[in-house]
Amino acid sequence: MGGVGGQALGGVVGQHYGWQYALFLVGLLGILPGIAVFSLQEPARGHRSDVVSFWRLLSVPAFVAMIAAGTCITFASVSLLFWGVDFAVSYKEFSQSQASVDLSLIALIASVLGVLVGGYVADCLQKRFSYGRLLAIGGAFLIAAPFLIVAIQSDDQWMVLVGMCIAGFFMSWYHGPVTAVIHDMMPRRAHATSIGVYMFVTQLLGGWGPHLLGQISDFHDLQFSLQIAVGVMVFGALLMFLVIYFIRRDGIRHPILEAFHAEPGD
Numbered sequence: 001m002g003g004v005g006g007q008a009l010g011g012v013v014g015q016h017y018g019w020q021y022a023l024f025l026v027g028l029l030g031i032l033p034g035i036a037v038f039s040l041q042e043p044a045r046g047h048r049s050d051v052v053s054f055w056r057l058l059s060v061p062a063f064v065a066m067i068a069a070g071t072c073i074t075f076a077s078v079s080l081l082f083w084g085v086d087f088a089v090s091y092k093e094f095s096q097s098q099a100s101v102d103l104s105l106i107a108l109i110a111s112v113l114g115v116l117v118g119g120y121v122a123d124c125l126q127k128r129f130s131y132g133r134l135l136a137i138g139g140a141f142l143i144a145a146p147f148l149i150v151a152i153q154s155d156d157q158w159m160v161l162v163g164m165c166i167a168g169f170f171m172s173w174y175h176g177p178v179t180a181v182i183h184d185m186m187p188r189r190a191h192a193t194s195i196g197v198y199m200f201v202t203q204l205l206g207g208w209g210p211h212l213l214g215q216i217s218d219f220h221d222l223q224f225s226l227q228i229a230v231g232v233m234v235f236g237a238l239l240m241f242l243v244i245y246f247i248r249r250d251g252i253r254h255p256i257l258e259a260f261h262a263e264p265g266d
Contacts, residue, residue: 011085011100052190052257053131056261057197062246062253063185065239066178067201072236073141073174073207079229080148081107082210084164087152089223092160110168118173122180130252131244138240141233148230154222166266171233181243184252236237 010022013064037077058064088099118136125132151163179195186194209232 011104011201015096015100016026037167038204052187052193054193054197056256057186057194059256060185060250062243062250063194063198065243066185067198068234069239069243070178070198070202071205072239073233074202074208076229076233076236077171078207079209079213080226081216082223083213083226087226088160091223092155092157094157102161103164106165107168110165111172114169114172115175117169119176122177123190126180129207131247132245133181134240135168136246137174137177137181138244140170141240144168144170145230145234145237149227152226183256185247187253189258190257194227214227222234239257 002115011028013025014022026187084103085094085096088094089096092099094102096171103106118140122133125135131137147163147167147170149163151160151167154160154163178198182194182198183191209229213222213229216228217225
């Protein structure tokens with residue numbers, strides 16, 4: 001909701017007053033909910049136990065494959081979000097404010113519904129398969145891909161919006177299950193570390209997507225660059241199925257971490 005609100009507000013304010021004012025306004029508004037963090041209560045903690053090292057976590061093939069998949073997915077998702085408004089304005093004859101507001105509303109509706117439905121479907125599949133949540137993630141991105149292609153290729157503005165909406169719905173299935181999968185794979189004492197490693201690598205490497213695709217668009221065009229982003233996303237979805245292979249081979253909890261699954265609740 002924050003990302004969507006910022007994009008919509010930034011597009012409207014930026015068109016009338018310039019992008020600098022949009023950044024200052026959104027930054028100031030972001031301080032207000034941030035203050036609420038000080039009211040959170042720190043949960044009670046037990047005795048300190050052995051910490052699982054980074055290298056031990058990176059010895060788990062399923063986790064490494066999941067990081068690679070997440071990097072590709074982040075690369076594509078961030079690129080589509082970053083260049084979406086410019087693409088709609090330059091190639092689909094949207095105005096700046098129209099593109100910002102329309103794409104933001106679509107992203108909001110699709111993302112909220114996608115997160116809720118995706119989490120539910122993933123949990124249902126998990127009851128039947130030890131890799132059920134991964135099936136939901138990989139399958140959803142494969143379903144989203146053709147709708148993205150339709151949105152990128154179509155000259156009809158309504159087709160662009162519909163394609164983006166359906167694609168955004170399925171792409172949002174990723175957000176809830178990915179954390180649950182990592183927690184399933186890792187002992188409780190490594191939950192924060194494993195999520196930290198995953199987020200650090202995927203955001204650091206995947207965050208280069210807009211820059212690289214921008215460079216490609218300078219030599220070709222933005223439409224071609226976004227098609228590359230869809231291809232990278234599909235590759236990331238297929239890597240999720242590689243994670244399934246490793247889980248079926250080694251189990252949801254790799255033997256190398258078995259010694260750390262000794263605490264109650266693991």
